[in-house]
Amino acid sequence: MNQSLYNAVFCVGEQKIDPFAAAKIDFDRVIGDMRLGGYEITSLNVAEFIVLHWLDDMRKKKNDIIDATSGVDNRDAYCLEKFGISFKDIDALEPTTDIEWDLKSGQVLLFLGSEVQYKEDAYMKMFGEDLQKFCQDTGFIYTKLGEAI
Structure with missing residues (x-):
């Protein structure tokens, strides 16, 4: 990374901020994969x-649900009962494009793109627990309509 960019992102005054300080993940595996x-x-x-x-x-979890419900007569009713949202809403979730991230003040922030904010309730019903665990494991912060969780 360019040193001046690194300093702009990860330095406050004379202190460097480590965006991974709270992460409880296997960095050896991550670095090895990279x-x-x-x-x-x-x-x-x-x-x-x-x-x-x-x-x-997240995308794989969504696709597994779609595959598992392919033989179900009434997908919407089944998904409403099992996940709390309709099949149509599940199918509309596109985590790899809907969820964005940024570095700000040495923190990794996750958020829904402005054009898909209306999907927030569906994301929380489908992936809320996964999101919370991910944030706990990584120290990253999800901002939900202006509030951090």
């Missing part, structure tokens, strides 16, 4: 790699 993929090892790339893997896991 090296295998040919990624440059920078704080920005590590954060992106962690977020993208998590978003991919």
